Amino acid sequence: MSTTSDLRPAGPIVSAWKQIGQILRRQGIGQRLLFYIILFSSLVTLLATAVQLYTDYQRDVGQIKSRLADIESSYMASIGASLWNLDVNQLRLQLDGILHLPDIDAVAVYELSEGVDRPLSIVLGEFKKNQAIVREYAISRDFSGEMQQVGLLKVQASLQAVYARLWDKAIVILLSQGIKTFLVSLFILYVFYRLVTVHLGAIARHLAGYQVVEPGPALALQRKSRQPKDELDQVVDAFNQLTGNLEDAYQHMREINTALADDIIARREAEEEVKRLNAVLEERVIQRTAQLEAANRELASFCYSVSHDLRAPLRRIEGFRRILAEQLSAQGAAERSGHYLSRIETGTQEMNDMIDSFLQLSRSTQCELQVVSVDLSAIAESVLQELQQHEPQRRARFDVKPQVRVDGDRSLMTLLLRNLLHNAWKYSGKKDMAHIAFGFTQADNGSRTYYVSDQGDGFDMAYADRLFSPFNRLHTSEEFEGTGIGLATVQRIVARHGGRIWAEAEPGKGARFYFTLWDRNRDDKQGNDIAGGGQSG
Amino acid sequence: MTNRETILLVEDNPDEAELARLAFGRIEGDYDLHIVNTGEEAMRVLFAYGQCEESALGCKPALILLDIDLPRLSGFELLRQLRASADYQHTPVVFLTTSDESRDVARGYSLGVNSYLLKPLDFERFTELLQSVSNYWLKYNTRVH
Numbered sequence: 126m127s128t129t130s131d132l133r134p135a136g137p138i139v140s141a142w143k144q145i146g147q148i149l150r151r152q153g154i155g156q157r158l159l160f161y162i163i164l165f166s167s168l169v170t171l172l173a174t175a176v177q178l179y180t181d182y183q184r185d186v187g188q189i190k191s192r193l194a195d196i197e198s199s200y201m202a203s204i205g206a207s208l209w210n211l212d213v214n215q216l217r218l219q220l221d222g223i224l225h226l227p228d229i230d231a232v233a234v235y236e237l238s239e240g241v242d243r244p245l246s247i248v249l250g251e252f253k254k255n256q257a258i259v260r261e262y263a264i265s266r267d268f269s270g271e272m273q274q275v276g277l278l279k280v281q282a283s284l285q286a287v288y289a290r291l292w293d294k295a296i297v298i299l300l301s302q303g304i305k306t307f308l309v310s311l312f313i314l315y316v317f318y319r320l321v322t323v324h325l326g327a328i329a330r331h332l333a334g335y336q337v338v339e340p341g342p343a344l345a346l347q348r349k350s351r352q353p354k355d356e357l358d359q360v361v362d363a364f365n366q367l368t369g370n371l372e373d374a375y376q377h378m379r380e381i382n383t384a385l386a387d388d389i390i391a392r393r394e395a396e397e398e399v400k401r402l403n404a405v406l407e408e409r410v411i412q413r414t415a416q417l418e419a420a421n422r423e424l425a426s427f428c429y430s431v432s433h434d435l436r437a438p439l440r441r442i443e444g445f446r447r448i449l450a451e452q453l454s455a456q457g458a459a460e461r462s463g464h465y466l467s468r469i470e471t472g473t474q475e476m477n478d479m480i481d482s483f484l485q486l487s488r489s490t491q492c493e494l495q496v497v498s499v500d501l502s503a504i505a506e507s508v509l510q511e512l513q514q515h516e517p518q519r520r521a522r523f524d525v526k527p528q529v530r531v532d533g534d535r536s537l538m539t540l541l542l543r544n545l546l547h548n549a550w551k552y553s554g555k556k557d558m559a560h561i562a563f564g565f566t567q568a569d570n571g572s573r574t575y576y577v578s579d580q581g582d583g584f585d586m587a588y589a590d591r592l593f594s595p596f597n598r599l600h601t602s603e604e605f606e607g608t609g610i611g612l613a614t615v616q617r618i619v620a621r622h623g624g625r626i627w628a629e630a631e632p633g634k635g636a637r638f639y640f641t642l643w644d645r646n647r648d649d650k651q652g653n654d655i656a657g658g659g660q661s662g
Numbered sequence: 663m664t665n666r667e668t669i670l671l672v673e674d675n676p677d678e679a680e681l682a683r684l685a686f687g688r689i690e691g692d693y694d695l696h697i698v699n700t701g702e703e704a705m706r707v708l709f710a711y712g713q714c715e716e717s718a719l720g721c722k723p724a725l726i727l728l729d730i731d732l733p734r735l736s737g738f739e740l741l742r743q744l745r746a747s748a749d750y751q752h753t754p755v756v757f758l759t760t761s762d763e764s765r766d767v768a769r770g771y772s773l774g775v776n777s778y779l780l781k782p783l784d785f786e787r788f789t790e791l792l793q794s795v796s797n798y799w800l801k802y803n804t805r806v807h
Contacts (some may be wrong), residue, residue: 433731433761437678440760440783444681447785477783 141315155322159314166306174298178291186258187288189228193260196223196280205264208234208276211245220249223280230257231281234264238275246277256284316608324348324357328364337375340368421491428487435480443473482610485540489617494534501529501575504542505563512550519559521550529575530644533622534650541618544611545577545638552636553581560635572641580635615640667693667800671758672704672725672740674732682727682792685785688795693800696723701735705743710751725799726755728775730766738773745774751805754799 200223207215217236223232231250231562238244241365264276324346331344343365354362450466502525509523531538546561553559560580564572584592593616617636619626623643630636668687673679679697686695690796698704708723726744737757744750755779757770770778779795782795 238790311744434761436760437675440781440788441675441677441681443783444684444788445677448684473783642739 144315144318150408151577153322154325155314158317159310162313163306166310167303170299170302170306174295174302177298178295181288182291185290186284189258189282189284189287191260192226192228193280193282196226196229197260197262201262201278203266204234204278205266205275208236208245208264209266213245213247216245216247218426220247221468226250228282228284228286229280230283230285231279233279235277235279236275237264237277240368250281252279252281256288257281258284295561321357328360332364335368337368337371340372343368343544424487425491428484428491431480432484436477439473439476439480443470446470446473449658474586479610482614486610486614486617489537489540489614489621492534494536494621495536496532497535498530499535499538500535501531501538502563504539505546505577506528508539508543508546509550509561512546519554520557521553521559521561524560524562524564529563529565531575533642537618537621541615541640542577548611548638549577549579549581549636551581552583553579556581572644574639574641576637576639578635578637583630583632583634583636585632586630589630593626667724667725668721669693669695669725669800670708670795671697671699671727672696672699672701672732672737673697673727673758674699675728675729678729681785681788685789685792687788688789689796691793691796691800693724701732701737702767704740705735708744709747722749723753724805725752725796726750727758727795728755728758730761730770732759738769741770741773741775753801754805756795756799 200219204216206560207219220232220234225227228236229250231248231252233248233252234245236245260279262278263274263279264278265272265274267273271612327346335341344361346361351358384543446469448465453462453466478639505525506523509521509525513519513521513523542563546563549561550559553561562578565575567573593612616626619640619642624641625644626638626640628636628638671679671682673682676699679699682725683695683697696707698707704726706727728737728740732740737759741755741757743770744753744755754787755774756775756779757775758779758781760781762780767778776799779791
């Protein structure tokens with residue numbers, strides 16, 4: 126069904142009628158419009174009819190009233206005379222005359238004289254209570270200057286005719302007005318339909334079929350264009366502008382989408398590349414790990430060799446040196462030979478120590494950590510006691526904070542404290558009184574910094590960065606014996622326990638070694654090694 | 663069977679062997695020290711006790727001292743074979759070595775060695791160690807007969 130075909134001018138009235146029929150059948154604006162027009166129009170009609178009828182009624186009643194007034198002025202004197210004379214015939218004639226006046230349907234005369242047995246009473250017509258105006262006129266006589274009532278004239282004017290006229294008029298008005306209202310309404314409806322509804326329908330259909338992907342032709346209504354543009358034209362313009370904007374936006378979105386799709390493809394490719402690189406990297410890491418493991422195994426076997434192969438010949442040198450020394454001594458050989466032999470003994474002893482330290486260093490790096498709760502205080506006490514027993518002649522004061530427990534590998538923790546305390550003991554050797562302390566300080570956040578301090582020989586902080594690298598000694602062997610591996614071992618043990626180690630010292634005043642364990646954020650302090658003077662505090 | 667007991671030392675290094683001989687020369691006790699240089703030789707002398715007269719070894723040794731690093735037949739292998747044989751199942755065997763590698767120590771004990779001893783650097787202490795070992799295994803320790 127299309128509105129355009131219905132609008133063809135084949136019998137315009139029939140066509141319009143059909144359309145109106147359609148409009149009425151359709152639950153739409155037309156139906157509602159018709160309802161409201163008829164409702165309002167009927168109300169106005171009713172009101173106007175009521176006003177009209179009221180004025181008509183007033184006019185008719187006014188006429189009747191003036192007629193009644195005329196009766197008084199024209200009949201009263203003669204009726205008064207007839208009554209006084211008791212001229213019944215004359216009275217009847219007069220009353221009949223009144224009765225024939227328009228709208229008058231009953232008239233009566235009553236005698237009101239005192240002392241009369243049968244007062245005169247003439248009644249023409251019938252007095253009713255409804256739909257009538259009744260007037261009573263006093264009939265008076267002038268008795269030597271004194272007016273005296275002698276009778277009563279009663280006139281009834283019927284309103285029935287008035288009402289009938291009003292009724293007829295009302296019916297005519299209502300009928301004509303009703304038909305007019307209905308026709309006007311239909312006409313308005315038709316006009317409204319032609320002007321608005323049909324276009325609204327067209328707009329609605331256009332809107333329903335609109336697709337931003339395939340916009341099709343712009344919205345245009347089948348009607349003459351007007352200047353200036355009316356509301357429908359404005360709606361059409363606004364809609365066309367809106368769809369134009371929408372198409373632009375859609376186009377823009379499509380462009381962005383395309384760009385985005387390209388971007389996604391590029392990104393996916395990049396991701397693939399990253400994945401590929403990752404795989405390569407992983408492969409490389411696996412290779413490196415394997416290499417590292419191989420290297421570690423080599424190192425382990427090297428350490429094994431060192432422990433066995435180097436130590437064995439050293440033992441033999443020492444063994445034969447000993448026997449040689451005994452034999453030379455028995456033969457009473459020169460003191461010089463004995464001196465050389467004792468130098469050999471020192472050398473072998475030193476080398477043996479070095480092998481031991483080297484093995485310690487390698488083991489501190491290699492062995493698997495077995496973390497348990499370790500009482501550092503107990504270890505420190507026992508190490509210091511051992512040192513004192515070994516050199517009972519030395520005077521010393523030990524200050525070990527009790528009950529310092531940490532989580533760590535027991536043997537490595539022992540090695541750590543042993544190395545630090547041995548150092549402290551060794552470098553306090555030139556003082557009259559060694560003063561060695563072990564304990565910790567606690568920061569506000571609860572993290573602990575452990576320390577081993579002595580008041581021994583100390584060292585120049587300028588060399589602090591070399592402190593923890595293997596085979597770097599800050600003292601000559603003549604000053605203090607040592608292998609130069611102990612602190613490297615200590616550093617590795619601390620590093621394996623997720624901590625840092627650093628030292629503060631002053632020549633002649635002593636040294637203080639600090640270490641931490643299981644630091645949480647180590648990234649800002651990359652160097653767990655060689656912290657040196659920068660880490661003071 | 664004489665009263666004197668035999669200690670068998672398996673040591674491939676002649677210098678070590680000589681030092682051991684010198685050290686054993688200084689300790690007290692009624693025993694003979696017999697030294698062989700290889701594991702194979704050790705096997706030969708150990709399982710030739712039936713022909714005591716022909717063997718260099720007087721009789722079945724009361725204590726066997728083993729080096730670990732022996733060419734071809736290692737100390738561990740030798741130990742395994744001794745423990746597998748009925749004759750030397752209960753004979754005290756002691757490793758005498760310079761390696762304290764915990765892996766070696768553990769392996770030694772798991773194979774049934776009776777002692778794992780580190781040779782000290784000092785010759786005097788080495789001598790003392792040998793004295794203690796022979797005293798313990800030959801004098802104090804109760805043996806299976």
